[in-house]
Amino acid sequence: MVFFLISMLAIVGMLLSEIPVAFAFGLGALLFAVLTESNISFLMPHGFQTSSGFALLALPLFIMAGTLMGKGGITERLLNFINAFVGRTKGGLGAVTVLACAMFGAISGSATAAIAAIGQIMVPRMVKEGYPEGHATALVACSSVLAIMIPPSIPMIVFAIAGGISVGAAFLSTLIPGLMLTTIYCLLNFVFLRNNDTIVIAPKQPFTETAREIATTGSQAFFSLLMPLIILGGIYSGVFTPTEAAAVAVIYSAVVAMFIYRGMTLAGLYQAIVSSAVITGSIMAVLFFLFIMSRTMVLEQIPNQLADLLISISDNKIIILLMINVLLLLIGMIVDDVSGGILAAVIFLPVIKAIGVDPVHFAAIVGTNLGLGNISPPCAPLLYMAGAINKLSLDKYLKPTLKFLVFGHLPMVFIVTYIPEISLFLPELVLGKF
Secondary structure: OHHHHHHHHHHHHHHHOOOOHHHHHHHHHHHHHHHOOOOHHHHHHHHHHHHOOOHHHHHHHHHHHHHHHHHOOHHHHHHHHHHHHHOOOOOHHHHHHHHHHHHHHHHHOOHHHHHHHHHHHHHHHHHHOOOOHHHHHHHHHHHHOHHHHOOOOHHHHHHHHHHOOOHHHHHHHOHHHHHHHHHHHHHHHHHHOOOOOOOOOOOOOOHHHHHHHHHHHHHHOHHHHHHHHHHHHHHHOOOOOHHHHHHHHHHHHHHHHHHHOOOOOHHHHHHHHHHHHHHHHHHHHHHHHHHHHHHHHHHOOHHHHHHHHHHHHOOOHHHHHHHHHHHHHHHHHHOOHHHHHHHHHHHHHHHHHHOOOOHHHHHHHHHHHHHHHHOOOOOOHHHHHHHHHOOOOHHHHHHHHHHHHHHHHHHHHHHHHHOOHHHHHHHHHHHOOO
8 A cells, every 4th residue: 555655646746747647657657566566567468458448449439529520510510509599698608508518528428529629619709798708718617527427428438447337337327417517507607697797698589580590500400419319329229339339420420520511621531530649649548557557556455455444434434435535536636537537446446345335326426526626726637728728827717617616516526426316317227237
């Protein structure tokens, strides 16, 4: 346990020193292996073997699908359709942003992709309509984590693989919490803006005009709306696996972007592929070193030792879950959602099983909590990304972010943690025994 703590402190120190995440975990894994006198020649093949698993192919494919959506005009048509419903109300564009992030999550499964695709379009549009820059940026950052919770979710894929549970069950465990958080963020957006007089509200129009606008934007967004239905319907009907669904998503988005919406040329397709490859390469480098480190942790029985330690502090399930949530929050603050999913599975699943918590319920806890950590200062990788995309300093959007977290996301973490039926209902209904 001492060597593990030394390695983790070294990793945290390197991350705070702005050393790239992959190198930080690589050096940390090497340090841990040396301290424990582990056989590195045995650990390296394990890293390669685990990284080449069939299920993990879904990760680069969903990333590519999200990139194609953003660059091919698919995302903008989704935004226009949602805007037709609520865009003519005070705070309506904010609700459009939240709903768009949720729908984008149902296709790409990536919070970073949601920020890149939705943030670049919606923040300038909101600011133009009189929204405070800080509120607009904070809303995009907080709503981006809905892509972690609305299936198919990339962090849930790697969590399920590392934890040895059903990918489909992990997907479904966060769906109801994700929809609940979507509703909460929409409501908070309206509440926080109720006294704002700078927002430009589009003039009211007759119901027939609104219906015509909905029909027009709906027909334009038809192929965009069909995409999540094909992906999720295919997965849960058993037509194809999550990995095959990711491949279908790539082909579908490329065809729609190039030949139906004609928002992408061959040069644009090449750029999207290169961009997806760069993102995938950086993530896979992190995962490779994490798989090596997790294997070393298992061989040294670190998870079992941690379970014994937490249970020695208290045998009360409520207290243990609270301690795990605090640790998950800290992990989410330091690393990205994908890396956090693997660490959570390796470190905490033995503790969870020891206190009688269903691993699928824990998947929902991880998905909800890591999202909170990713947008919680001081590290907050997703929060800083939202600010960087919109070139805004942290002090401009920190306060509105904290308001969304305290009144929205934090209560959701406690609800998911202590009411397991919310996360287990759909997996049991759709999959039965998992």
